[in-house]
Amino acid sequence: MAKTKTFYQCQACGHSTPRWMGKCPDCGQWNTLVEEKEPRGGSRKLNAGPGAVPQPLSSVREQETERTSTLIGEFDRVLGGGIVTGSVVLIGGDPGIGKSTLLLQAMAKLEGPVLYVSGEESPEQIKLRADRMGLTSDSIMLMPETSLESVLLAASDMQPSALVLDSIQTMRTEELDSAPGSVGQVRDCAAKAMFYAKSSGVPAFIIGHVTKDGAIAGPRVLEHIVDTVLYFEGDRGHSYRILRTVKNRFGPTNEIGVFEMSDQGLRGIENPSEMFLSERPEGVAGSVVIASIEGTRPVLVELQALVSQTGFGVPRRTSIGMDHQRVSLLVAVLEKLGGMQLSGMDIFTNVVGGLKLVEPALDMGVILALTSSLREKPIPPDLIAFGEVGLSGEIRAVSQAETRLKEAAKIGFKRAIIPKNNAERVPAIKGIEVIGVSNISEALEAAGL
Ligand SMILES: [Zn+2]
Numbered sequence: 042m043a044k045t046k047t048f049y050q051c052q053a054c055g056h057s058t059p060r061w062m063g064k065c066p067d068c069g070q071w072n073t074l075v076e077e078k079e080p081r082g083g084s085r086k087l088n089a090g091p092g093a094v095p096q097p098l099s100s101v102r103e104q105e106t107e108r109t110s111t112l113i114g115e116f117d118r119v120l121g122g123g124i125v126t127g128s129v130v131l132i133g134g135d136p137g138i139g140k141s142t143l144l145l146q147a148m149a150k151l152e153g154p155v156l157y158v159s160g161e162e163s164p165e166q167i168k169l170r171a172d173r174m175g176l177t178s179d180s181i182m183l184m185p186e187t188s189l190e191s192v193l194l195a196a197s198d199m200q201p202s203a204l205v206l207d208s209i210q211t212m213r214t215e216e217l218d219s220a221p222g223s224v225g226q227v228r229d230c231a232a233k234a235m236f237y238a239k240s241s242g243v244p245a246f247i248i249g250h251v252t253k254d255g256a257i258a259g260p261r262v263l264e265h266i267v268d269t270v271l272y273f274e275g276d277r278g279h280s281y282r283i284l285r286t287v288k289n290r291f292g293p294t295n296e297i298g299v300f301e302m303s304d305q306g307l308r309g310i311e312n313p314s315e316m317f318l319s320e321r322p323e324g325v326a327g328s329v330v331i332a333s334i335e336g337t338r339p340v341l342v343e344l345q346a347l348v349s350q351t352g353f354g355v356p357r358r359t360s361i362g363m364d365h366q367r368v369s370l371l372v373a374v375l376e377k378l379g380g381m382q383l384s385g386m387d388i389f390t391n392v393v394g395g396l397k398l399v400e401p402a403l404d405m406g407v408i409l410a411l412t413s414s415l416r417e418k419p420i421p422p423d424l425i426a427f428g429e430v431g432l433s434g435e436i437r438a439v440s441q442a443e444t445r446l447k448e449a450a451k452i453g454f455k456r457a458i459i460p461k462n463n464a465e466r467v468p469a470i471k472g473i474e475v476i477g478v479s480n481i482s483e484a485l486e487a488a489g490l
Contacts, residue, residue, distance in 0.1 A: 045216045046079040052224070061219065076217045076225030106291055109202075109244075111147040115300060115309035118336075119271055119284050121292015124203070127242040128291060129235045131209075132284075133249045133260035134273030139282050139300070139307055140248045144205055145171060145181070146306045148246075153180025156201040160187040160211025160221075174306040187221060189214045189230045193237055201243060206234060208248040209263065224262055231263045264288060275395030281316065282307060283396055286336065296336030297396075314341035314452050317394040323422040327414030329488075330425045330454070331406035332445035333398055339441070339448035341425065343393040344403065346410035348386050356385060362392025363403065371407045371430060378434035379408075379481055381415060402439040404430035405458065408481055412490045420488050423455040428463070434481045438462035446470050458487045 050057045052075050056067035065073050108123035117123045120130065132140050145167070148155040159167060164183040171178070182199065186192050189212050196204055206212055210222040212230040219225045231247060238245040247267065249260030264270050270288040275281055284298040299316065300307040310316050318341060322328060327346045332339055344363075351357070360368045368390050375381045390407060392398050405428035413420050427445055429437040442463035449457055450473040457475050459467075464477025478484040 047076050049074040050077045076219040112150045113147055113309055115298035116147055119286045119296050119298040121289050124244045125291045127238050129238045129245045129267040130269040131247045131260055131263050131267045132271045133251050136250050137277055138273045141207055142306050148181055149176045149178035151202055154182045154201050155180050155203045156196055157181050157205045158184045158186050158192050159207045187211050204243055204245040206247045228262050231266050274397050279395050281394055293336055317342045324419045326417045326419045327410055329406050329410045329420045331403050332425055332427045332449055333400050334441050339444050344406040344410045345391045346414045347389040348414040351385050351387050357387045360390045363398050401429035402427045409488050418490055425449045425454045426458040428460040436460045436478050442467045
């Protein structure tokens with residue numbers, strides 16, 4: 042294959058050099074130079090032939106997307122209802138969290154052949170893993186390869202029903218000199234896979250490792266190239282795995298798929314609320330259940346807080362599964378308006394089950410859990426709470442209150458503390474008593490704190 046002319050460009054300031062350097066000579070930043078290809082031929086003309094034709098908004102029809110089910114309900118859910126023809130899906134996450142396992146399981150159920158390219162593991166290793174999981178499939182064709190050109194050549198011969206690149210960090214295109222895993226390689230290989238998928242209609246799955254030290258170009262650089270981005274949340278220490286849709290051209294984002302890791306691979310959990318609450322301690326201070334909306338479904342999750350006197354020096358503040366800044370803000374609200382002394386306290390907050398929550402609706406749960414821990418008073422186990430907390434301690438309405446309450450009633454909760462504005466609008470739901478509150482002191486009182 043003919044070498045394309047390449048150069049290195051600083052991603053911070055745009056300076057370009059013919060050779061790679063660790064430090065940009067212009068802006069002085071480290072590791073910002075990325076290999077780029079010289080544009081082929083002159084610049085494109087503006088009136089270069091037929092392009093898109095403007096059309097009235099009212100005449101735009103929804104495109105029918107062709108989908109294939111993976112037969113794994115939770116995986117179909119995060120994809121927006123199955124695999125879309127010619128789409129490119131990036132699956133990111135920590136090494137060892139279950140990305141290859143999930144794809145092996147899903148691909149084994151597809152009508153073959155599926156071209157499974159592995160630059161990470163040998164065919165023998167993959168076979169061993171498949172045997173352990175009890176997968177018997179004639180549809181998966183394994184290819185140990187790292188050259189993207191060879192992969193695409195094999196793909197155009199085979200015309201597979203799907204293509205898997207495991208992982209993008211091991212792939213390299215011969216057009217660039219930089220090493221596999223560098224930003225230039227990762228980006229260019231993904232773009233080539235994208236072009237292949239679009240022109241052939243073959244859906245492609247790209248596995249990308251997220252590394253904490255950032256030594257290898259992570260999947261983040263690919264997010265804007267691909268159609269769908271899924272990230273695994275949670276850690277290897279837990280048996281639960283959460284696959285979240287971060288971007289999806291063909292469906293809703295923020296959707297989550299919940300799985301349990303077992304010897305047989307990943308098992309979809311259809312009722313995540315029950316799972317997240319399965320190990321909940323009862324009668325313990327600092328624990329509260331909140332109702333969150335994840336994508337299109339409600340999920341009940343346990344929030345925990347631990348407030349204790351600082352042993353020495355600066356108080357420690359740690360939040361797992363929720364935004365640290367948001368928690369600091371709520372602590373400040375409790376100090377100022379709840380009259381609590383929290384400045385000399387270590388404060389830890391945790392979302393049980395490895396879920397990451399971003400919704401403001403969890404605010405009220407944080408307030409209740411913190412107070413419960415500080416005052417060492419447990420919150421009744423049959424109570425759930427949700428609502429946004431404002432800076433002056435007011436409780437603000439949140440969306441989909443009815444959906445949250447229905448889920449709580451289904452799981453067997455008897456009482457719900459929710460924003461007054463929501464309580465006034467929501468229809469009565471059998472089995473659950475709704476308590477509307479308009480500020481944090483009403484909320485604390487309703488929870489018996
Ligand atoms: Zn620079």
